[in-house]
Amino acid sequence: MSKTIGIIGGGNMGRAIMAGLIKAQLYPADAVLVYDLNPAALTTLQTELGVQPMNSAAELVATADVVVIAVKPQVIDRVLTPLRASFRAEQLLISIAAGVTLAHLGTVLDPKLKLVRVMPNTPALVGAGMAGVAVNSQVTAAEQATVLAIFNSFGRAQLVPEDLIDAVVGLSGSGPAYVYLFLEALADGAVAEGMPRQLAYEFAAQTVYGAAKMVLSTEEHPGVLKDMVCSPGGTTIAAVEVLEEHAFRGIVMAAVHAATEKNRQLG
Ligand SMILES: NC(=O)C1=CN([C@@H]2O[C@H](COP(=O)(O)OP(=O)(O)OC[C@H]3O[C@@H](n4cnc5c(N)ncnc54)[C@H](OP(=O)(O)O)[C@@H]3O)[C@@H](O)[C@H]2O)C=CC1
Ligand SMILES: O=C(O)[C@@H]1CCC=N1
Numbered sequence: 001m002s003k004t005i006g007i008i009g010g011g012n013m014g015r016a017i018m019a020g021l022i023k024a025q026l027y028p029a030d031a032v033l034v035y036d037l038n039p040a041a042l043t044t045l046q047t048e049l050g051v052q053p054m055n056s057a058a059e060l061v062a063t064a065d066v067v068v069i070a071v072k073p074q075v076i077d078r079v080l081t082p083l084r085a086s087f088r089a090e091q092l093l094i095s096i097a098a099g100v101t102l103a104h105l106g107t108v109l110d111p112k113l114k115l116v117r118v119m120p121n122t123p124a125l126v127g128a129g130m131a132g133v134a135v136n137s138q139v140t141a142a143e144q145a146t147v148l149a150i151f152n153s154f155g156r157a158q159l160v161p162e163d164l165i166d167a168v169v170g171l172s173g174s175g176p177a178y179v180y181l182f183l184e185a186l187a188d189g190a191v192a193e194g195m196p197r198q199l200a201y202e203f204a205a206q207t208v209y210g211a212a213k214m215v216l217s218t219e220e221h222p223g224v225l226k227d228m229v230c231s232p233g234g235t236t237i238a239a240v241e242v243l244e245e246h247a248f249r250g251i252v253m254a255a256v257h258a259a260t261e262k263n264r265q266l267g
Contacts (some may be wrong), residue, residue: 002153003031003065003066004031004032004033004037004063004064004067004152005021005027005031005032005033005056005064005066005067005068006032006033006034006041006060006063006064006066006067007032007033007034007035007051007070008034008035008036008057008067008069008070008071008079008169009035009036009069009070009072009079010034010035010038010041010042010070010215011036011071012034012122013070013096013122013124013254014034014036014068014070014093015045015049015080015125016122016123016124016125016129016171017068017070017096017120017124017154018032018034018045018049018122018127018155018255019124019125019154020051020124020126020127020129020154020155021150021153021191022049023127023154024127024153024154025070026150027150027154029049029050029051030050030052031049031052031138032049032051032052032055033052033054033060033063033064034046034052034053034054034060034175035053035054035055035059035060035205036050038065047250053107057079057082057083058082058083058085058086061083061086061087061091061108062086063166063212063240064091065091065092066094066146067087067091067093067094068093068095068096069093069095069096070096070097071092071097072097072101073097073098073100073266076095076097076100076108077108080105080109081108083109084108084109084110084232086157087110087112087113088108089112089113090114090147091113091114091122092111092116092139092143092147093114093115093116094107094116094117094118094147094150095115095116095117095118096117096118096119096120098119098169098173098263098266099262099264099265099266100164100266100267101117101132101265102104102115102117102122102135102136102162102267104141104267105117106136110154111136111138112138113138114135114136114138114143114254115135115138116131116133116134116136116137116138116139116147117133117134117135117136117141117162117165118131118133118134118147118151118157119131119165119168119169119172120144120151120155120173120174121166121172121173121176122176123155124151124154124155127154128154128155128156129151129154129155129156129157129179130156130157131155131156131157131158131166131172132157132158132160132164132168132172133147133148133151133157133158133159134159134160134161134162134165134207135147135159142222144159153165165263166260166261166263166264167256167260169259169260169263170256170257170258170260170261170263171175171217171262172255173259173263174259175256178252178255179208181218182208183201183204183205183208185202186200186203186204186207186208187203187204188200189202190204192201195227203255211225226240247265
């Protein structure tokens with residue numbers, strides 16, 4: 001594994017990656033470098049995670065073996081352009097910015113650099129992330145394995161062709177937000193039936209977690225698992241009928257399309 005990893009941008013996703021890496025013990029905290037525009041945010045990250053704050057993005061690039069760029073897509077060109085001469089040919093540069101293609105990174109920097117595009121998600125923070133990884137032609141098989149090891153250390157990671165990254169955003173990148181909406185709605189339904197709110201969140205979250213774990217552990221088709229819950233003439237099929245009447249699956253598919261399309265537009 002690379003000796004040091006540096007994160008430019010210590011916001012929601014940058015922080016989730018740093019916390020995930022440290023919790024997984026892939027890097028010791030003092031081998032995780034961070035630079036953020038906001039000095040107060042840097043101090044908080046140093047205090048809470050034990051990571052090493054850098055004085056500038058240029059210092060981070062000069063020091064780190066692997067660089068993760070975790071700033072918003074709208075500012076990435078502004079952040080990378082002044083660093084163009086600082087990147088080294090042997091360094092891995094990982095961008096997690098929505099919509100920013102490998103070709104674009106090559107134009108802003110240099111296509112001969114080892115460029116990686118990753119779409120992670122915030123459950124990385126608790127070791128349960130999902131990431132899609134695409135690489136340019138300069139990245140060797142061993143370096144691909146390094147990137148996958150980094151993102152597998154706090155969840156799961158899959159190598160995908162770059163043209164699938166838009167769909168990865170629509171599904172797993174943005175997906176946690178849809179699940180939180182669903183979970184909140186589940187709890188609201190139970191609160192309406194008289195359950196105390198905190199208890200309702202616990203029941204809702206454990207239900208979503210357990211159902212997801214069933215899919216991953218049994219590898220059964222989700223429809224088979226759904227059928228196992230639906231007793232003939234029972235409670236579940238009555239609820240499923242209501243969901244189908246209101247086009248639940250259609251609306252979720254439309255949401256995935258919307259996020260996917262937005263990612264294409266950001267590019
Ligand atoms: N949030 C998510 O679930 C996911 C996000 N992503 C991608 O991750 C990236 C970051 O998103 P997210 O963490 O949500 O955004 P945040 O706004 O939470 O984090 C970005 C951080 O970068 C800082 N920043 C801005 N400009 C610079 C600069 N010039 N140098 C260093 N730091 C800078 C920001 O500071 P300030 O706030 O002061 O501007 C902020 O702390 C985006 O490109 C997004 O597409 C990918 C997958 C999931
Ligand atoms: O909403 C966004 O643009 C980012 C990318 C995926 C999740 N959050």
